[in-house]
Amino acid sequence: MDNRISYSLDEKTVEREIFDEDDINTTPTQRLDMADAQKKRFQKLFDRLDINKDGRIEASELAIALRASSGAISEDDVKVFAKGIIADADQDEDKVLDFAEFAAYMQEHEEGLRLAFSDLDKNKDGRIEPSEVKAALTKLGLSVTMQEAVNLTKRIDKDGSVSLSWSEWRDFFQLYPSTHLEDMVRYWRKSLMIDIGDSLTCPPDFTSEEKQTGRAWKHLVAGGLAGAISRTFTAPLDRVKIMLQVHGSKANMGILSGLKQMIKEGGVKSLWRGNGTNIIKIAPESAMKFAAYEQIKRMLKGDSTEISIVERFAAGSSAGAIAQTCIYPLEVIKTRLAVSQTGQFKGILDCGIKVVQQSGPLALFRGYLPNLIGIIPYAGIDLTIYETMKQIYIKKNGGNKDPGVLVLMACGTFSSTCGQLASYPLALVRTRLQAQATVEAQGGMITLAASIWKQEGLRGLYRGIAPNFLKVLPAVSISYVIYERSKTWLGI
Known part of the structure; x- marks a missing residue:
């Protein structure tokens, strides 16, 4: 089965084959370039999250980044996400992350994001189109118009192409702890049920x-x-x-x-x-x-x-x-x-x-x-x-x-x-x-x-x-x- 996907790493496109046993059909040079680019990206993200520059990331520092990355998540969710990331990545159980722990977590997390990306990318052209977003939401039981799918796509799209590259997808979800598509969709289309004394015009749609x-x-x-x-x-x-x-x-x-x-x-x-x-x-x-x-x-x-x-x-x-x-x-x-x-x-x-x-x-x-x-x-x-x-x-x-x-x-x-x-x-x-x-x-x-x-x-x-x-x-x-x-x- 051909599962070809194309994804960008620091403005460099790498073709990657995913087989049953994760056998990657790339040359040793390509794999070294990928690993080097990935490490640099992880280091850059680590430095940004390490606000007090002590070489470690704490839950409070992660919370600040989560608040800045998406105003759609509640304060309770921010705390849960931050503690969840620390718990999953903290190998020595000191409740903080050094770079090695952070990089290992991010590498595993990105594998899950990559699988979710591949699942949505039905035509395997390396980009997620609004039609593919709509199809995925329909499969989850959410009825959306094509325009709503376009609007959702635009929330992540950075280059104005009205489609999502791997790097755009990865960057949007990089601090979201789950890689299950249902959870990611909930985060993506976060909505509120606020009572102001009057009934909601339209009840919310659920998957x-x-x-x-x-x-x-x-x-x-x-x-x-x-x-x-x-x-x-x-x-x-x-x-x-x-x-x-x-x-x-x-x-x-x-x-x-x-x-x-x-x-x-x-x-x-x-x-x-x-x-x-x-x-x-x-x-x-x-x-x-x-x-x-x-x-x-x-x-x-x-x-x-x-x-x-x-x-x-x-x-x-x-x-x-x-x-x-x-x-x-x-x-x-x-x-x-x-x-x-x-x-x-x-x-x-x-x-x-x-x-x-x-x-x-x-x-x-x-x-x-x-x-x-x-x-x-x-x-x-x-x-x-x-x-x-x-x-x-x-x-x-x-x-x-x-x-x-x-x-x-x-x-x-x-x-x-x-x-x-x-x-x-x-x-x-x-x-x-x-x-x-x-x-x-x-x-x-x-x-x-x-x-x-x-x-x-x-x-x-x-x-x-x-x-x-x-x-x-x-x-x-x-x-x-x-x-x-x-x-x-x-x-x-």
Whole structure:
């Protein structure tokens, strides 16, 4: 079997044959040149990593290099990777690496990288093309468009060829400890599941291996736990937002006066009224949305090997609508609890029973229509702006630098804010309808929207948006920290 690959060593291309017993069909001179070039490269990398110039590499020095090489990996991953490299390479168990240990480790590590490179390089021309990247991701169970495969390739590509040489591949993964293709792909296309109090437009895509081993559900659990904690921290602002949406115009209420009024009426504990429902709905909503998203993707894709951005948006929006329909009664109960007075309801179940007794079962779906309509502008703007900002960043950096955690968080925060601005009037109408004691109280969606516009103008349709924006930054920050910690606890 011909397994010819071509790879570059210090601007010098060497043809190498890989046989079953690693029999290399090269001349002694070529092998000496390769060994010399490799040793020089290892020495150069060793000197760069040896920050204090004591002739040894410590885990802390490796961590600094890992942070600089890819902003996409978390601080926990940085520590795990650094300690993992030291543990694998440290032959005398002194917890530091001298050059001999480092060179031996790198030589073995590069053999694994070379095999992974050869596995992707299906036509054995010594370069990995976007089509080969796409084929590899499809084999792992990830549906990506050709453009997404091109974008992934550009993250590593340094010479602008939109294909990957061995040296580009090797340099990108040289400090990543695993040589298993599934792990390398995860590192390559690192993404975040950050909860800012609103649902993700499109659930993340997971590989077949991640689904089969349960890693996908562990990610969802980590995201759910992060969402629960971040929502609990920002719950007072969320309740103020609801109070402003429902009572703001009548009570001439502001953020501070609203907080004071709630504390005066029910004590500090009342600031978290309705938060229990907000947390309870995270698990079923995330699970149903993920399951529906996967099923709808399969239906849209059919016999095709890829799914377009538009189809992914349609799948995400449809999955969101299905999940929202199933858990919507909890949304109504959350709003009723938030605007209730102390002692009005004994808890979530009591609130639900009283709503049904007073207004009938359909009252648990009051405001459903504006909620459903609001998914489209929010999801469309959120996804479009997020992807656009991410691509602008990648292009400005020549396609070589991964966006990283802070950039992805900034893109997600800004895109979500824009989505909220577009859909907020519908969200306000939904909340007003949810809070109604009877169906006839303020009319339906159109009647209520017209009434708000007539009495309060544009400002009335955006009442309560200030606390909504104020909670975004702390929600994102808390959610990210807890999400990364949860991944460590869950072993992912």
